[in-house]
Amino acid sequence: xxxxxxxxxxxxxxxxxxxxxxxxxxxxxxxxxxxxxxxxxxxxxxxxxxxxxxxxxxxxxxxxxxxxxxxxxxxxxxxxxxxxxxxxxxxxxxxxxxxxxxxxxxxxxxxxxxxxxxxxxxxxxxxxxxxxxxxxxxxxxxxxxxxxxxxxxxxxxxxxxxxxxxxxxxxxxxxxxxxxxxxxxxxxxxxxxxxxxxxxxxxxxxxxxxxxxxxxxxxxxxxxxxxxxxxxxxxxxxxxxxxxxxxxxxxxxxxxxxxxxxxxxxxxxxxxxxxxxxxxxxxxxxxxxxxxx
Amino acid sequence: xxxxxxxxxxxxxxxxxxxxxxxxxxxxxxxxxxxxxxxxxxxxxxxxxxxxxxxxxxxxxxxxxxxxxxxxxxxxxxxxxxxxxxxxxxxxxxxxxxxxxxxxxxxxxxxxxxxxxxxxxxxxxxxxxxxxxxxxxxxxxxxxxxxxxxxxxxxxxxxxxxxxxxxxxxxxxxxxxxxxxxxxxxxxxxxxxxxxxxxxxxxxxxxxxxxxxxxxxxxxxxxxxxxxxxxxxxxxxxxxxxxxxxxxxxxxxxxxxxxxxxxxxxxxxxxxxxxxxxxxxxxxxxxxxxxxx
Numbered sequence: 386x387x388x389x390x391x392x393x394x395x396x397x398x399x400x401x402x403x404x405x406x407x408x409x410x411x412x413x414x415x416x417x418x419x420x421x422x423x424x425x426x427x428x429x430x431x432x433x434x435x436x437x438x439x440x441x442x443x444x445x446x447x448x449x450x451x452x453x454x455x456x457x458x459x460x461x462x463x464x465x466x467x468x469x470x471x472x473x474x475x476x477x478x479x480x481x482x483x484x485x486x487x488x489x490x491x492x493x494x495x496x497x498x499x500x501x502x503x504x505x506x507x508x509x510x511x512x513x514x515x516x517x518x519x520x521x522x523x524x525x526x527x528x529x530x531x532x533x534x535x536x537x538x539x540x541x542x543x544x545x546x547x548x549x550x551x552x553x554x555x556x557x558x559x560x561x562x563x564x565x566x567x568x569x570x571x572x573x574x575x576x577x578x579x580x581x582x583x584x585x586x587x588x589x590x591x592x593x594x595x596x597x598x599x600x601x602x603x604x605x606x607x608x609x610x611x612x613x614x615x616x617x618x619x620x621x622x623x624x625x626x627x628x629x630x631x632x633x634x635x636x637x638x639x640x641x642x643x644x645x646x647x648x649x650x651x652x653x654x655x656x657x658x659x660x661x662x663x664x665x666x667x668x669x670x671x672x673x674x675x676x677x678x
Numbered sequence: 679x680x681x682x683x684x685x686x687x688x689x690x691x692x693x694x695x696x697x698x699x700x701x702x703x704x705x706x707x708x709x710x711x712x713x714x715x716x717x718x719x720x721x722x723x724x725x726x727x728x729x730x731x732x733x734x735x736x737x738x739x740x741x742x743x744x745x746x747x748x749x750x751x752x753x754x755x756x757x758x759x760x761x762x763x764x765x766x767x768x769x770x771x772x773x774x775x776x777x778x779x780x781x782x783x784x785x786x787x788x789x790x791x792x793x794x795x796x797x798x799x800x801x802x803x804x805x806x807x808x809x810x811x812x813x814x815x816x817x818x819x820x821x822x823x824x825x826x827x828x829x830x831x832x833x834x835x836x837x838x839x840x841x842x843x844x845x846x847x848x849x850x851x852x853x854x855x856x857x858x859x860x861x862x863x864x865x866x867x868x869x870x871x872x873x874x875x876x877x878x879x880x881x882x883x884x885x886x887x888x889x890x891x892x893x894x895x896x897x898x899x900x901x902x903x904x905x906x907x908x909x910x911x912x913x914x915x916x917x918x919x920x921x922x923x924x925x926x927x928x929x930x931x932x933x934x935x936x937x938x939x940x941x942x943x944x945x946x947x948x949x950x951x952x953x954x955x956x957x958x959x960x961x962x963x964x965x966x967x968x969x970x971x
Contacts, residue, residue: 554847555917555924557931559939616920620913624848627909631848638850646852646943 390414397592400629408596415593418584419451426568428579433535435459436491438525439482441475441602443594445540446482448582450599452538453486459538461490462528464521467501468607475602482600491532493524500675502608508678513608516671523663523672529576541567541580544587547632548617550639555617563647566640573664574657584633587618683707690885693922701889708886711877712744719861721872726828728752729784731818732775734768734895736887738833739775741875743892745831746779752831754783755821757814760794764899771895784825786817793968795901801971806901809964816956816965822869834860834873837880840925841910843932848910856940859933866957867950877926880911 386395388407395405399414406414422428429435437452439445439461452459463479466472476492483490495501500520506513529537546567553561567583569575582590594601625632657663658670665671679688681700688698692707699707715721722728730745732738732754745752756772759765769785776783788794793813799806822830839860846854864870875883887894918925950956951963958964 555928557928557935559935616917620917624909624913635848635850642850642852646939650939 399589401586401625401633403629411592412596415585415589416451416455418589419448419455419581422567422584423579423581426566426579428568428581429457429536429577431457433458434533435536435538436462436525436529436532436534437538438462438464438521438540439479439490440540441478442540443599443601443603444542444545444582444587444590446478446599446601447590447594447597448538448540449482449488450486450597451593452581453488459488460532460534461488462525462537463490463492464524465492465494465496466517466521466606467494467496468503471604471606474604478600478602491528493528495520498676500672505675506608509675517608519671520675523670525578526576526663527661530574534576536577536579538579538581540582540590542582542585542587542590543632543636544618544621545614546580546583547621547636548614550636551617551621552614559647559650562643563651566644573655574662575664583636586632692882694879694918694926696922704885705889708878708882709744709748711882712741712748712874715860715877716872716874719859719872721861721874722750722829722870724750726751727826728829728831729755729818729822729825729827730831731755731757731814731833732772732783733757733833734771735833736892736894737835737838737875737880737883739771739892739894740883740887740890741831741833742775742781743779743890744886745874746781752781753825753827754781755818755830756783756785757817758785758787758789759810759899760787760789761796761900764897767897768895771893774893784821786821788813791969793965798968799901802968809968810901812964813968816963818871819869819956820954823867827869829870829872831872831874833875833883835875835878835880835883836925836929837911837914838907839873839876840914840929841907843929844910844914845907852940852943855936856944859937866948867955868957876929879925 386398386405387393388395388410389404390410390413391407393407396408397411398405404414435452435457437445437449437459439449441463449459449461461479461483463476465476479490502513502517502520505516505520509516525537546565550562550565553565567580569578571577621632656665656667658665658673659668660673661670663670663672679691679698680686681688681703682697683703683706684700686700689701690704691698697707728745728750730738730742730752732742734756742752742754754772754776756769758769772783795806795810795813798809798813802809818830818832839858843855843858846858860873860876862868862871914925949958949960951958951966952961953966954963956963956965
């Protein structure tokens with residue numbers, strides 16, 4: 386198979402784009418998709434100070450690498466979740482990457498904060514991924530605001546986004562659907578949040594990490610076993626295989642056709658945590674409540 | 679396995695209802711689901727004159743049988759599509775059923791109308807299922823109104839409804855989503871339309887037809903090969919298998935959470951066909967245009 390762009394031998398085929406690429410043209414393609422994703426939502430510019438949340442996994446590491454290559458002003462943020470072996474191995478990978486690139490890395494240690502995930506899960510008996518997500522979002526926002534950053538960036542890809550959209554659609558959770566888009570504006574004490582990789586699939590991100598020889602953590606979180614999102618990813622991939630292009634159309638037509646209708650109906654949170662000022666539904670935010678347990 | 683209701687030996691297991699039934703209790707369950715589906719939308723009462731569209735397949739035949747058993751005042755409507763062998767075989771099954779039950783059957787013959795499906799498909803090169811659906815809906819409405827019926831009934835089951843909802847959701851087709859519900863009111867020259875089997879799956883309908891020894895047409899339409907809805911049915915069944923109850927929740931939470939928002943946005947058709955008066959977007963309706971070809 387030949388590269389669609391330069392006619393050299395292709396190394397990767399992308400059915401949903403009806404294309405095949407050699408290594409160099411794939412990297413070009415990857416950067417172009419990120420740039421397109423950024424421009425489509427006017428996410429940020431090269432003047433902005435970006436903070437990218439990195440877990441040590443392939444998606445966030447690939448994104449951090451790509452943003453550096455594209456010339457953005459970007460620092461990393463790693464949250465050590467306090468999960469034995471897993472979290473320390475992840476921190477090592479992230480630190481090694483940052484020093485090899487000479488970029489700044491910010492670190493939050495949940496053990497030092499008094500709320501390591503295993504302890505939180507034991508005490509609250511909540512679904513690990515749900516409570517962990519809440520805690521991470523809290524620190525993403527806090528570090529971003531305290532550090533004077535303009536945008537908080539996450540490495541969510543098209544598979545993450547469509548599987549979440551699919552899950553929220555299967556049960557028509559309107560309040561979640563209303564927030565499902567690659568750019569959330571700065572409002573109510575929340576920093577602007579952007580997902581510049583929303584046009585790229587998990588497969589494409591893995592290919593990028595492989596071609597760029599990014600040394601990421603392959604281990605998956607011990608708490609994430611049996612997460613329902615992976616089911617939905619599987620089904621969406623099967624549909625994509627039968628009808629290439631379905632995933633991106635599912636996501637894009639959602640913004641275009643559905644989101645404007647839902648946004649009219651959106652009710653905004655007005656409460657702020659009495660302790661730390663973070664927007665919340667109750668008197669205290671989740672993190673402040675957890676710290677008091 | 680024992681019957682959940684009477685503790686006799688069960689003949690069928692229904693995971694989404696967390697139940698198993700013997701033959702008699704399954705029939706009770708089936709009738710209860712239809713009655714519940716009718717009541718939930720106030721579809722019709724025993725005083726109304728019902729016209730059920732029957733294709734000769736298991737779903738519409740099962741529904742006709744069940745409505746008779748439940749004591750509704752119901753006549754059948756069969757549309758002979760003019761598809762060699764298939765249509766005549768279907769007509770035979772429907773006629774035999776009607777005469778065995780002593781109920782009235784209305785028949786429309788598309789050959790006599792000058793628009794048999796194979797000819798229409800050849801002339802227009804349109805997707806067969808799409809154009810056939812339009813023609814059928816036209817005659818369902820016409821026969822219903824001309825005959826003074828109160829409601830037109832179709833045998834769509836939960837799998838039909840959820841696969842259609844899924845398809846419209848994958849591409850966020852708002853104007854189709856707005857019409858996706860088990861009861862469409864009488865408006866704009868259209869007869870009230872109801873789908874009383876929306877709570878029952880294809881599997882449950884097949885079991886009913888089997889238990890009731892209904893002699894239906896097993897052949898499938900030669901034009902329906904590769905229809906995308908069957909793909910979506912497959913995926914939804916796989917999801918249902920992993921999480922029983924997902925299909926009915928997908929459909930019910932849609933009415934409850936999403937439809938009220940969409941209905942506010944609904945734009946109603948105001949044009950009527952200059953020739954026959956049927957609501958249409960253009961000057962002439964599809965059927966009148968086809969007859970002129």
